Every structure is written in C-alpha cells, then in structure tokens.
Amino acid sequence: MKAEFTATVWQEDDLFVAQCLEVDVVSQGKTEEEALANLREALELHFEPPVGEWKPKVVKVEVEVGAA
Numbered sequence: 001m002k003a004e005f006t007a008t009v010w011q012e013d014d015l016f017v018a019q020c021l022e023v024d025v026v027s028q029g030k031t032e033e034e035a036l037a038n039l040r041e042a043l044e045l046h047f048e049p050p051v052g053e054w055k056p057k058v059v060k061v062e063v064e065v066g067a068a
Helices: 032-046
Strands: 007-012 015-020 026-029
Touching: 007 032, 015 032, 026 032
Parallel strands: none
Antiparallel strands: 007 015, 015 026
C-alpha cells in the first residue's frame, strides 16, 4: 500500500533537513535529494509492523504575536 505525505526541506549549515508534516519523522542528508530519500526510508520503517497504537493529534494553537 502506498501513502502520500507532505514534507518540508530546509538547509542547516552543510546539511539538508526533511520533516514529514503529518507524522513526527525527520531525516537529513548532504543534499536535498538525499534528505528526502532518507525521509522516505525513515517513514517506511516507521510504518513497519508493529505500528504504534496511537495516531498523532493535530491541534491549532493560538498565540499573541507582535505584542508590545
């Protein structure tokens, strides 16, 4: 079975970091492509049986910004 996830990628110093937005999984690599490949592998391992018994809960958090 295939599933599609959303990832963000950014550079920190000499490494690229890839983070899945739906599941708390992060990986890194020397290139953006390597970081994404490592993230794919980490996600596959994350979903290997036994699968965790809880699913992440997404909530909205309200904060005051720009308060002087």
